Every structure is written in structure tokens, then in C-alpha cells.
Amino acid sequence: MTKIDDAPVSAPLATETIVTGRRAVPRRRSPFRKPLASVIRHGLLILLAVGMLYPVIWMVVSSLRPNDEIFRDPSIIPDSFEISNYTDGWTALAAPFGAYMWNSAVIVLGCIIGNLVSCSMAAYAFARLHFSGKRFWFAVMLLSIMLPIHVIIVPQYVLFSQLGWVNTFLPLIVPKLLATDAFFIFLMVQFIRGIPKELDEAARIDGAGHPRIFLQIILPLMVPALATTAIFTFIWTWNDFFSQLIFLTKPELYTVPLALRSFEDAQSSTNYAQMFAMSVVSLIPIFLIFLFGQRFLIKGIATTGIK
Incomplete structure (x- = not known):
């Protein structure tokens, strides 16, 4: 009487396929592909948000500039801060x-x-x-x-x-x-x-x-x-x-x-x-x-x- 081996036989993985008796190994995707796409997508959204908020940011920065420098410099980095624009404008x-x-x-x-x-x-x-x-x-x-x-x-x-x-x-x-x-x-x-x-x-x-x-x-x-x-x-x-x-x-x-x-x-x-x-x-x-x-x-x- 022969003894049957009780050791479990490993089943093939769900992602594997058998073709003519040989296993076809699935093609692996790069682990950096999905994070890279997410970074690109969020980067484009940030650029779009900055473009939409640029007029508001420019207005806030211009409120801190001297009056004669507002239209000479379109950047959003002020050279000087004129807090008096708020106090003078409040009573102007x-x-x-x-x-x-x-x-x-x-x-x-x-x-x-x-x-x-x-x-x-x-x-x-x-x-x-x-x-x-x-x-x-x-x-x-x-x-x-x-x-x-x-x-x-x-x-x-x-x-x-x-x-x-x-x-x-x-x-x-x-x-x-x-x-x-x-x-x-x-x-x-x-x-x-x-x-x-x-x-x-x-x-x-x-x-x-x-x-x-x-x-x-x-x-x-x-x-x-x-x-x-x-x-x-x-x-x-x-x-x-x-x-x-x-x-x-x-x-x-x-x-x-x-x-x-x-x-x-x-x-x-x-x-x-x-x-x-x-x-x-x-x-x-x-x-x-x-x-x-x-x-x-x-x-x-x-x-x-x-x-």
C-alpha cells in the first residue's frame, strides 16, 4: 500500500497563466510610474492655481508698494513694504x-x-x-x-x-x-x-x-x-x-x-x-x-x- 504525500501543493498565482505547460511571467510595471504621474498631475494643478491666483496675489503685493512703483514692476516680490497704504486708504x-x-x-x-x-x-x-x-x-x-x-x-x-x-x-x-x-x-x-x-x-x-x-x-x-x-x-x-x-x-x-x-x-x-x-x-x-x-x-x- 503506497503512502500518499500529505504535503500541500502550491496553487498557481492568479496573475500567472500557463501556456503549453510553461508559466508566462506577467510583465511588471515600474514602481515609479504611478508616483511620477501623480507628481506631474499635481504640478500642473499647482501651476494652474498660481495662474488663477496671480491677479489676487499681485493686488495684495501692490497694496504694499509705493504708488509710483505699482505698474513698473509686474512681479509679486515687493522691494519695499508700505504699510501706510492701509492706514491712509482707510481715511482717504x-x-x-x-x-x-x-x-x-x-x-x-x-x-x-x-x-x-x-x-x-x-x-x-x-x-x-x-x-x-x-x-x-x-x-x-x-x-x-x-x-x-x-x-x-x-x-x-x-x-x-x-x-x-x-x-x-x-x-x-x-x-x-x-x-x-x-x-x-x-x-x-x-x-x-x-x-x-x-x-x-x-x-x-x-x-x-x-x-x-x-x-x-x-x-x-x-x-x-x-x-x-x-x-x-x-x-x-x-x-x-x-x-x-x-x-x-x-x-x-x-x-x-x-x-x-x-x-x-x-x-x-x-x-x-x-x-x-x-x-x-x-x-x-x-x-x-x-x-x-x-x-x-x-x-x-x-x-x-x-x-
Whole structure:
């Protein structure tokens, strides 16, 4: 009786193939190929980022240069630092630059509150309520996105002038309370449509009406969309120049964009160093908004169905 060898027989590796009884050794890739491709890819991305950020970096560097050296040297390495551009630019206009930032903050706060309240209510109506002509009015709302502001600015100015609102903040804030930003309505409608209707039905069984469903169920779940609306409203209103130029003509009511424009004087030399210094100061709120609201912005855009 023969004894069978109990030693295990090694199976061929999964990456190996047998051809005519002979093993074909797989071709090995270079261990440096993948890291090299990653280095090249990241290097190109860094160069692209530097190219996109070059104007901002140049503006920051120019704010630290003497006024007569700004356009003579396009490099981003300053030869000297003029910190006085910030202190002198802060008090260069009729009022301290902080007064103009305060005016912009008041307008921005009113616009954010107006858009959050009015657009969320309009979005809930389009997404959850059933009324006559719903699709027609929703289409009209979407068409208003393509309507340029230059078409409606003249009728608005005539209306607000008759109301005595010119040279006040009301023409810039009151329209936001009437859900005039169709983009934010559409964004919130898409978000609300992604919320299960079973939550509404369960609340309705418990005796809740539409106001309670909106305030206690839908609104808490809309935080990403509301944060996205607040961030975009802040940026667009803070940087708005055209509307504020039309309705605000008194220097004491100027906002940040109008104040920066006041640094340019057609009859005398313009102090670009101070203007760039105050431009850097005006970018700080936007930078902070992006820094602390980036995750809400990405989440809000990713979950609204805008693809």
C-alpha cells in the first residue's frame, strides 16, 4: 500500500497563466510610474492655481508698494513694504472706510433675510402645494432668470423715485422680500422635492397644517439650501456695483464698490496703492464666508438636483 504525500501543493498565482505547460511571467510595471504621474498631475494643478491666483496675489503685493512703483514692476516680490497704504486708504475718502463697509453690511443682511424668508416660502408653495396654474407660474418664474437687470432697472427707478426711496437702502432690500431671485427659488424647490413626502403625510395625520409642516419639518431639513442661498446672496450683494450706483448718490450712503470707485479721479492722479489696500480689506469678509461656509455650499449644491 503506497503512502500518499500529505504535503500541500502550491496553487498557481492568479496573475500567472500557463501556456503549453510553461508559466508566462506577467510583465511588471515600474514602481515609479504611478508616483511620477501623480507628481506631474499635481504640478500642473499647482501651476494652474498660481495662474488663477496671480491677479489676487499681485493686488495684495501692490497694496504694499509705493504708488509710483505699482505698474513698473509686474512681479509679486515687493522691494519695499508700505504699510501706510492701509492706514491712509482707510481715511482717504470723505468718511472712514469702515462706514462704507457698514453700509454694505446693512444691505447684505437685509437681502439675506429677505431671500431666506421669501424664497423658501415660494419654493415650498411650488414644491408641495397644489393650486391652479402652478406649472405656468413656475415656468414664468424660470423665465425671469433670463431677464437682464438692465431691462427692469429703469421701471424700478421710476417706481422707487415716486415712492421717495432713492438715496435709501429700501430699493436694494425690499425687492428681496418679494422673492425676486428666481435662481434661489428654483434651488430650494429642487431641494424640497428631494425630501420624502411621507414626512408631510405623517405630520398631517398628527393634525399639522402647512405652516407647521413648513416651519418644523421642511425648514430644518433645508439648512444646506438655505446656507447656499445666504452665501451667494452675500457675495452677489457685496460685489454689486450697478444697482447701488443707480439708487445711491449721496457719498455718506456709498457701499464698498462705490467707495472703491471713488479712489479713481479723472481730474487728478489716482492713488492705486490705497485703492488696492482697501480692495484687500473688502475681500476679507468674502474670504471668511467661503472659509467657514464651504461645506454648506458644496452640500447645498450637491443635494439640490442641479447637475
